[in-house]
Amino acid sequence: MEHSRPSLQKGLLPRHVQLMALGGMIGTGIFKGSAEAIHIAGPSVVLTYLIGGVLLFWIMAALAEMAIAYPGSNVQHLIRRAFGFRLSWIVGWLYWINWTLVTVVELLAAGSFLNYWVPSAPLWLLALLCACLIMGLNLFPVKYYGEAEFWLAGLKVAALVVFIVLGACVWAGVIPSGISGSFPSAGDGGWFPHGFAGTLSALLIVMFSYGGAELIGVAVTEMKDAEQVLPRVIRTTIWRVVGFYLLPMAIICGIMPWNTVSETNSPFVQVLEAIGLPGAAHVMNAVLLIAVLSAANTGVYATSRLLYTMAEQGEASRRLQRTTKHGVPLYGMGMVAICIAAGVIGAYLAPGRIIGELMTIPGFTVLIVWMMIGAAQLKLRPHYKTKPFFRTKGFPYTTMAAVGALGAIWLGFLLQREHRIGSLLCVAVLVLLFIYSTVKEKQHQATKAPGRTA
Numbered sequence: 233m234e235h236s237r238p239s240l241q242k243g244l245l246p247r248h249v250q251l252m253a254l255g256g257m258i259g260t261g262i263f264k265g266s267a268e269a270i271h272i273a274g275p276s277v278v279l280t281y282l283i284g285g286v287l288l289f290w291i292m293a294a295l296a297e298m299a300i301a302y303p304g305s306n307v308q309h310l311i312r313r314a315f316g317f318r319l320s321w322i323v324g325w326l327y328w329i330n331w332t333l334v335t336v337v338e339l340l341a342a343g344s345f346l347n348y349w350v351p352s353a354p355l356w357l358l359a360l361l362c363a364c365l366i367m368g369l370n371l372f373p374v375k376y377y378g379e380a381e382f383w384l385a386g387l388k389v390a391a392l393v394v395f396i397v398l399g400a401c402v403w404a405g406v407i408p409s410g411i412s413g414s415f416p417s418a419g420d421g422g423w424f425p426h427g428f429a430g431t432l433s434a435l436l437i438v439m440f441s442y443g444g445a446e447l448i449g450v451a452v453t454e455m456k457d458a459e460q461v462l463p464r465v466i467r468t469t470i471w472r473v474v475g476f477y478l479l480p481m482a483i484i485c486g487i488m489p490w491n492t493v494s495e496t497n498s499p500f501v502q503v504l505e506a507i508g509l510p511g512a513a514h515v516m517n518a519v520l521l522i523a524v525l526s527a528a529n530t531g532v533y534a535t536s537r538l539l540y541t542m543a544e545q546g547e548a549s550r551r552l553q554r555t556t557k558h559g560v561p562l563y564g565m566g567m568v569a570i571c572i573a574a575g576v577i578g579a580y581l582a583p584g585r586i587i588g589e590l591m592t593i594p595g596f597t598v599l600i601v602w603m604m605i606g607a608a609q610l611k612l613r614p615h616y617k618t619k620p621f622f623r624t625k626g627f628p629y630t631t632m633a634a635v636g637a638l639g640a641i642w643l644g645f646l647l648q649r650e651h652r653i654g655s656l657l658c659v660a661v662l663v664l665l666f667i668y669s670t671v672k673e674k675q676h677q678a679t680k681a682p683g684r685t686a
Contacts, residue, residue, distance in 0.1 A: 262476075262477060263519075263520050263523055263524075266437075266441070266480075266481065266484075266498075266499055267493055267494065267498065267499045268437055269434040269437040269438060269441075270481070270484065270490050270499060271490070271493065272426065272430055272433050272434040272437070273431045273433065273434035274422075274423070274425035274490045274491075275422070275423050275424075275425075275485040275490055276423050276424050276428075276430065276431040277434055277481050277485065277490075278482050278485065280431050280434045280435055280438050281438055281474070281478050281481055282478060283431075283432075283435065283438075284435060284438040284442055285442070285474035285478070287637055287638060288442050288473075288474075289474075290606070290624070290630045290631060290633070290634040291602045291631075293625075293630075294605055294606055294609035294624055294631050294634075295307070295310075295605050295609075296622055297620055297622055297623055297624050298310050298608065298609055300620040300621065300622050301612070301616045301618070301620045302612075306541060307327075307605065308320060308323075308324050308327075308538065308541045308542060308545065308547075309541070309545070310605070310608050310612070311323050311324075311604050311605075311608050313608075313612060314607070314608035314611040314612050315604075315607075317545075317546075317672075317676050318669045318672075318673045319604070320545070321542075321547045321665075321669050321672055321673070322662075322665045322666060322669050323600070323601060323604050324538065324541075324542045324548075325542075325547075325665055326597050326600060326601070326662070326665060327538060327597065327601050328535055328538050328539060329593075329597060329661065330443070330593075330594045330597035330598055331531050331534040331538065332531070332535050332571045333593055333594050333597075334443070334527070334594050335528050335531030335535060335568065335571075336571060336572055336575030337575075337594075338524040338527040338528035339359050339362050339363050339524075339528045339572060340355065340359050340575060341520075341524040342358070342359065342362040342521055342524045342525050342528065343355045343357075343359030343360075343361075343362055343579065344358075345517055345521040345524065346358040346361075346362070348513075349517070354580070355579045355580075356577070356580040359575070359576050359579050360576050362525060362528070363528075363569075363572045363576065365525070366525065366532055367532065367565065367568075367572075369529055370529070370532045370565060371556070371560055371565070373560070380529070381526060381529050381530060381533075384522060384525060384526035384529060385526045387526075388519060388523040388526060389476065391519040391522075391523075392476050395483070395500060395503075395504075396476075396479045396480060396483060398509075399483035399484075399486075399487060399503060400479075403483060407507075425490065425491070432644070433644075433648075435645075436595045436596075436599075436641065436645045437595065438477075439598060439599055439602075439638075440594055440595035440598065441477065442477075442598075443594060443595070480500070484500075484503055487503055487506060487507075488502060498516065500516055500519075500520075501513055501516045501517070501520075504516055532565070535564065535567075535568045535571075536560070536561045536564035536565050536567075536568055537564070538564075539552045539563075539564035539567060540552060540553060540555075540561040543564075546676055547672070547676075549563075552564050552567075593658055595645070596642060596645070597658065599638050599641060599642045600642065600662075602638050603635050603638045603639055603642070606631045606632075606635040606638070609624070609627075609631055610628055610631055610632065613628070646658075646659070
């Protein structure tokens, strides 16, 4: 029986993609991981987020330019065009591992937030229930998925806006609270308690938090009128995300001494409790739950679509191209489900350690993906057939600076003792992918040889 060629559907509107990028970026990294960043950098964590935001802007501008120069191409297509099959294969699978881990972490975090209300329930069971909800959402046609993510991400963005306004009013003395606002708030060491080295040391957490912006480059194949709306979507997303990180961090450090922020609880909850807002813990816990569910929703979308694209290019099994009648990658969703199940088993075996161990790896992998996006622009710019109407300002210097800075951050954290487990795992995965890529490249060349069919 002859099957029609499976394909994705162009059902995502610009507002869907914009909120999807925000949904992937505003999750565990800011609501929970920001406490660790504050401990590492002190009040200068605001500068850390600003530096990360500049790097993010340069890389996303490069991505927008290439997507316009090569219409219909997503991140995977662009890297393949620039560097060929082998590097595209390595980066593709590395990015898939990255988003799979992020998805598992977000679902486990969702289970931990539910645990606040149902302390007797095991983490693995709550995470499994959240996983079933998210997988169900992703089985709907992409336009319905985009609409669900639009409202999920919109709710947590609204919560951040309320937090910023409320915190600013408390800091300025408009709302009486007994807190004397200053920046930084009274604490040891002033702006740079651990020196500028501490400011830079928090960059890995920041980059993990910002990871997800490049999802715009994955979703471009399902976006309507992508070439016209992509530059605007990227520009507005960048500025909104930087604002949603910088302003909350400034408020937290302006209300609470940095060295009193607990790493066990969200600093957002701690600020609301310090203000004395009734029911603050329950309200913020609900916001945190929505935030991580939204990020997990984005993760399932990213992993399944990436596998589809890799199968399309011969970098993964052709079976992964099979879609449902609604254009949802069926086998790609199945692989995501298997990995989530492994995470649930990990939560059953080590509920107290699983989230912390998994969170270290995505920070490394997203840096590699960002470096490859910048390097692809440097390679492809001289070969554009037509001049795109959107071009990166300051090229090639801004792109070179971004790639160099990201490489320095990656190497710096690779050598830090506290990140040893994550570093070793990341290097091991890279070595295995590099070795196996030689086999896959030979197989790919064989299928392209005269007289052979793919």
